[in-house]
Amino acid sequence: MSIEAPGRGDHRARRPVAHRFHRRYLAVVLVLAVVAALAAVVGSQQGPRLRDVSYDAGDLVSRPAQRVILTANQALQRVAPDDVRVSPAAAHTVTSSGNTIAVEFDGPLAYDSDYTVTVTDVRAPGQRATSDLTAAVRTGSTDVLALVPGAPGAQDRIVRRSLDAGGATTVYQGTAISEYARLGRSLVVVSGTDARSSVDIVPLSGGVQDEDAPVEHLTLPTSAGRVTALHAADDGASFGFEYADTSTGQSRNTGLYVVDMTGTHLPTAIAEDGTPRTGAVPMTVGQWAYVPRTESALVRTGSDDLVLVDMSGRADPVRLGSATYLHGFVGTGTTAVVETGTGIVRLDLTDGAERALQAPAASTAAAVLGRIAQLTDDTYLRVLGDVRSDGTIAARVVRVDGDRASRLPVTIPDDASVTAVCPSPNSQFVAVATKSASGELVSIVDATSGALEASVDAGSVDWCGALPSGDEVG
Structure with missing residues (x-):
């Protein structure tokens, strides 16, 4: 064993x-x-293939410098700008890194439109095979906010009106609303009387007031005061307004204040030297507005000085001479259209350089000349008016393209006056606000053809908040 x-x-x-x-x-x-x-x-053998496309459809139609990002399934050799085509054509720049290609557009794109981005002859490092990458892009539509006055005994309403659907949605309602402004995911609302205003910050959810979140009631500089000329920065970091102390029964210390939403939310005076300072005597204002897509404001003071103010206080104010009227901004925001003692100029806010605005004879052949609404670098709208025998004004809207001027076929009732012409963020449409004995109306029309897109019974829309406002806006 x-x-x-x-x-x-x-x-x-x-x-x-x-x-x-x-x-x-x-x-x-x-x-x-x-x-x-x-x-x-x-x-x-096949070359790189497209794995993903990313973009924000809403930002593409409302902001410049927005990107469409194409991601390939492997690393790519550097893509030259000439290898990228956009259809319909839109000015853009191109950068590439690793397996991504970024197509950045110079300005906002058209609403509710299809674009195709094609990148030709892409290849991976060390490979001979090339391929084309094609991405389909669909831009967003747009809507406007409008203030609809309530009937006697009823509340005023701020409504949202979409241009691609009928009807309007109530965003917020309250008593004696005078002004409002979008502020990121909130709404700033001014209400009250000429003797006593209140300012509320209303949280939004799904585009309407969030009933489950509290409304913030702003503490104003004095016990009673009047708030006018409300504007908000595009990024929602701050908003500002003109404030007049009425606690003594008469207006005093009228001037510009800013509310920093990243700080205490307390209004801070913009001092006469152009810097935000608590307790300072505020800068007097004839007109003012935020420069689009910045934290800076262009201010025409009460003495017609022109000052570029950093509302955050991080940069020194810049004095840019003088102006008798601020018409508005060119879409990119780095250029303002201002009226001086010698004419209307395009003012470069980066270096103070001035260039005369082209004004064909047909754009000035009227007794009454209104505000200029700049659409592109070479195109703008202007309201002209002739005085009738009864003293009323017969208004018309003129479109200027370079050295040519032609009437924009917009219907304006005989008994109505034009109170504002406000371009959309991408200048594709324009809001024409009119006022007559029967009420107020805002018509949204195509900025090129004048075709009516939508209308709302209101005095203005939020597009008008981009235009300088103040004591002398007519």
Whole structure:
């Protein structure tokens, strides 16, 4: 009889199992290697492919410098700008890194439109095969906010009106609303009387007032005062207004204040030297507005000085001479259209350079000349008016394209006066606000053809908040 050492039989029994596991492991590794090799061969023959496209449809139509990002399935050689085509054509720049290509548009795109971005002859490093990447882009539509006065005994309403659907949605309602402004995901609302205003910050959810979130009631500089000329920065970081202390029964210390939403939310005076300072005597204002897409404000003071004010206080104010009227901004925001003692000029806010505004004869052939609404670098709208025998004004809207001027076919009732012409953020549409004995009306029309897109019974829309306002806006 032989005696087997303990465990030896178990060891021999496990050996075939270990061999089978080892063979299976090698087979799996071999299959994966073959698959990887085949994928590399196929990839080298087909070239890179598009894996993902990302963009914000709303920002593409409301802001410049917005991007469409194309992501490939592998790293790419640098993409030249000439290799990228956009249809319909839109000015853009191109950058690429790794497996992504960024197409950045100079200005906002058209509403509710299809664009195609094509990148030709892309290739991966070390490969000869090339391919084309094609991305379909659909831009967003737009809506406007409008203040609809309530009937006697009823509340006023701020409504949202979409241009691609009928009807209006109530965003907020209250008593004696005078002004409002979008502020990120909130709404700033001014209400009250000429002797006593209140300012509320209303949280929004789904585009309407969030009933579950509290409304913030702003503490104003004095026990009673009047708030006018409300404007908000595009990024929602701050808003400002003109304030007049009425606590003594008469207006005093009228001037510009800013509310920093990243800080205490307390109104801070913009001092006469152009810096935000608590307790300072505020800068007097004839007109003012935020420069689009910045934290700076362009201010025409009560003495017609022109000052570029950093509302955050991080940069020194810049004095830009003088002006008798601020018409508005060119879409990019770095240029303002201002009226001086010698004419109307385009003022470069980066270096103070001035360039005369082209004004064909047909754009000035009227007794009454209204505000200029700049659409692009070379295109603007202007309201002209002739005086009738009964003293009323017969108004018309003129479109100027370079050295040509033509009437924009917008219907204006005989008994109505034009109170504002306000371009949309991408200048595709324009809001024409009119006032007559029967009430107020805002017509949204195509800025090129004058075709009516929508209308709302209101005095103005939020697009008008981009235009300078103040004591002398007519």
